[in-house]
Amino acid sequence: MEATLTRIADWPQVQQKIKRIAFEIAEDNYDEPEIIVAGICRNTEGYAMAVKIYDVLKEIVQTKVVLTHIELDKSRPADSPVEMSLSDSDINGKVIILVDDVSNSGRTLLYAMKPFLEHHPKKIQMAVLVERTHKMFPVQPDYVGLSLSTTIQEHITVVISRAGEEGIYLS
Incomplete structure (x- = not known):
């Protein structure tokens, strides 16, 4: 049986x-010399969102903005290596904005923080387009585009990288 998709936000x-999240990040970090925007898993909607936030930040701040990605197995993050493309010196004392499309249980965001914790950033903040209220891990995003109360059976799909299909969907 095919799930029915209901669009709850258009492009x-x-x-x-996304623009509002970027402005909030800029406001909260106006005095920082550098902001690192880290999208979770390249070729996913989380990374696509990170790119969009990065693009807006580059337009609105004088601060140096760096885009990177975190790679992990979203279905089994505890059993997979978490890889990042930055070195210790790139992270030490810097502000990290960890970006994903949807925060469901908080598990992916929690495991994605791991490589940063080993390198002493100044602070780690999280941005998600959709925040659901089914937390199993103590993770609370700092920047949220949309908060939704859904049932456990419902699924949120974010589409950013496929032209003509962009939006937030509930199934």
Whole structure:
């Protein structure tokens, strides 16, 4: 049986939420010399969102903004290596903005923090487009585009990287 998708936000609404998140990040970090935007898993919607936030930040801040990615197995993060493309000196004392499309249980965001914790960043903040209220891990995003109360059986899908299909969907 095919799940019915209900669009709960279209592309202009998603763009506005991403822009608002970027402005909030800029406001909260106005005095920082550098901001590192780290998207979770290249070739996913989380990384696509990180790219969009990075693009907006580059337009609105004088601060140096760096884009990177974290690679991990989202279905089994505890059993997979977490890889990052930055070195210790790139992270030491810097502000990290960890970005994913949806925060469900908080597990992926928690494991994605691991490589940063080993390298002494100044602070780690999290940005998600959609925050669900089914936390199993003590993770609370700092920047949220949309908070949704859904049932455990419902699924949120974010589409940013496929032209013509962009939006937030509930199934």
